[in-house]
Amino acid sequence: xxxxxxxxxxxxxxxxxxxxxxxxxxxxxxxxxxxxxxxxxxxxxxxxxxxxxxxxxxxxxxxxxxxxxxxxxxxxxxxxxxxxxxxxxxxxxxxxxxxxxxxxxxxxxxxxxxxxxxxxxxxxxxxxxxxxxxxxxxxxxxxxxxxxxxxxxxxxxxxxxxxxxxxxxxxxxxxxxxxxxxxxxxxxxxxxxxxxxxxxxxxxxxxxxxxxxxxxxxxxxxxxxxxxxxxxxxxxxxxxxxxxxxxxxxxxxxxxxxxxxxxxxxxxxxxxxxxxxxxxxxxxxxxxxxxxxxxxxxxxxxxxxxxxxxxxxxxxxxxxxxxxxxxxxxxxxxxxxxxxxxxxxxxxxxxxxxxxxxxxxxxxxxxxxxxxxxxxxxxxxxxxxxxxxxxxxxxxxxxxxxxxxxxxxxxxxxxxxx
Numbered sequence: 001x002x003x004x005x006x007x008x009x010x011x012x013x014x015x016x017x018x019x020x021x022x023x024x025x026x027x028x029x030x031x032x033x034x035x036x037x038x039x040x041x042x043x044x045x046x047x048x049x050x051x052x053x054x055x056x057x058x059x060x061x062x063x064x065x066x067x068x069x070x071x072x073x074x075x076x077x078x079x080x081x082x083x084x085x086x087x088x089x090x091x092x093x094x095x096x097x098x099x100x101x102x103x104x105x106x107x108x109x110x111x112x113x114x115x116x117x118x119x120x121x122x123x124x125x126x127x128x129x130x131x132x133x134x135x136x137x138x139x140x141x142x143x144x145x146x147x148x149x150x151x152x153x154x155x156x157x158x159x160x161x162x163x164x165x166x167x168x169x170x171x172x173x174x175x176x177x178x179x180x181x182x183x184x185x186x187x188x189x190x191x192x193x194x195x196x197x198x199x200x201x202x203x204x205x206x207x208x209x210x211x212x213x214x215x216x217x218x219x220x221x222x223x224x225x226x227x228x229x230x231x232x233x234x235x236x237x238x239x240x241x242x243x244x245x246x247x248x249x250x251x252x253x254x255x256x257x258x259x260x261x262x263x264x265x266x267x268x269x270x271x272x273x274x275x276x277x278x279x280x281x282x283x284x285x286x287x288x289x290x291x292x293x294x295x296x297x298x299x300x301x302x303x304x305x306x307x308x309x310x311x312x313x314x315x316x317x318x319x320x321x322x323x324x325x326x327x328x329x330x331x332x333x334x335x336x337x338x339x340x341x342x343x344x345x346x347x348x349x350x351x352x353x354x355x356x357x358x359x360x361x362x363x364x365x366x367x368x369x370x371x372x373x374x375x376x377x378x379x380x381x382x383x384x385x386x387x388x389x390x391x392x393x394x395x396x397x398x399x400x401x402x403x404x405x406x407x408x409x410x411x412x413x414x415x416x417x418x
Contacts, residue, residue, distance in 0.1 A: 024164070025114040028104065030096035039139050047140025050133050052276040053199040054126070056141075058269040059083050062151075069093070069147040074120050075226065075415075076213065079156035081120045089146035102138045103131070107176050109166070116166040118154075119173070119213065125201035128179035133199070173214050192288025195281060196220075202289075205230040205266065220292070227415035228265040229352050231344065237293040240347050249286035253279070255371055261343035262371045264357050313391025316384055320376065321392075346397040351389055351405055355412045358385055377416065382409045 051057065060083045062071035070085040088095035094102065094112075101112040109123035110116060117123065129137075159165065181187075181194050196202050205225045208216040222232035236243040241259050251257040255271035263271040274282055317325075325340055340346050345354040361375035376385070386405040393399050402408075 025110045028101040031098045047136035050137045066147045069149040071151040082151040087147040088142045092150045116163045122201040122204045127176045128198035192284035225266045234294045245286045245290040313387035316388040351402040
């Protein structure tokens with residue numbers, strides 16, 4: 001017993017020492033922007049594609065702010081984190097960062113001045129990037145116009161404001177180092193694996209999180225982001241209409257699939273950015289994702305057979321939705337919008353994505369996208385939303401009624417508050 005206790009003490013001391021060493025990192029000297037002047041335009045273009053694959057603009061741009069200038073609030077169970085300015089402004093951005101400092105942030109989650117970065121910045125995935133991809137991303141970001149903007153201070157629980165505590169989290173979840181593409185029978189799938197697990201950091205959203213914010217197993221088995229469901233990427237082959245790699249590629253590049261529906265919520269800006277990535281890389285992502293499908297698990301959906309369908313839902317749908325979503329609607333026929341019977345928001349076990357879509361709509365975010373839906377949060381009451389959602393679910397989707405719709409709608413409205 002004494003020997004086991006002594007061994008435990010030794011392990012604790014070693015882990016604590018390693019964490020303390022990790023917690024205190026040196027400052028890397030500042031550099032001037034001249035260090036990035038005169039770069040090869042092809043390197044800048046490659047960096048633009050890398051940054052698009054990494055979704056950097058998605059998180060580092062607030063709704064009313066300049067691209068990459070930060071300030072977007074990321075709500076977590078531990079408080080709100082505001083994203084940083086990654087434009088080349090020397091005072092409020094990364095204009096004074098060397099390539100060495102940038103690479104350290106990507107690989108180890110450490111800022112130029114030595115403080116540890118919060119894992120809302122997905123360095124546990126970015127660490128797998130190749131040196132050439134990191135360098136290209138650096139030079140692209142440094143080629144952009146500087147924006148002088150200081151994001152708000154983070155609003156976190158008091159203990160988590162002490163950044164050295166992150167060293168213990170890193171010991172658990174960070175495995176630093178490049179994961180290069182290895183020789184394989186199918187190089188496209190191997191390229192997709194690299195992109196999904198590193199730049200794409202897909203598991204950050206599509207995996208459940210444990211009590212300390214670490215990604216739970218199985219990876220890509222489904223998660224939740226800002227009260228939206230992020231479906232399991234390993235189960236796309238088992239829905240009512242199974243996905244194909246070609247359909248997934250189209251969805252990722254355009255934000256819409258005629259067989260499955262449109263990208264909404266947190267996924268919408270991701271598809272907006274992937275439109276700027278190379279077609280070959282998006283095709284590789286789609287092929288890899290479809291190669292990791294697992295056997296379908298029994299559905300946990302609770303049914304409520306025998307519930308009468310409120311007539312109010314049919315009336316509301318006819319008044320507010322049918323002009324775009326009925327089979328004969330000109331909008332559906334002209335724009336080839338997918339039928340609601342195919343939408344995962346309608347057929348999923350949980351109603352959260354349909355509720356979020358009705359409340360917040362689908363904004364018209366980029367000029368080349370024809371995907372739009374007006375918000376109804378200020379138009380319909382919770383009771384009306386529940387009625388129309390249940391009508392769409394049962395009458396159009398031909399699925400069992402959802403339970404706990406009112407509670408889900410109340411929670412979704414609460415999450416929409418600033």
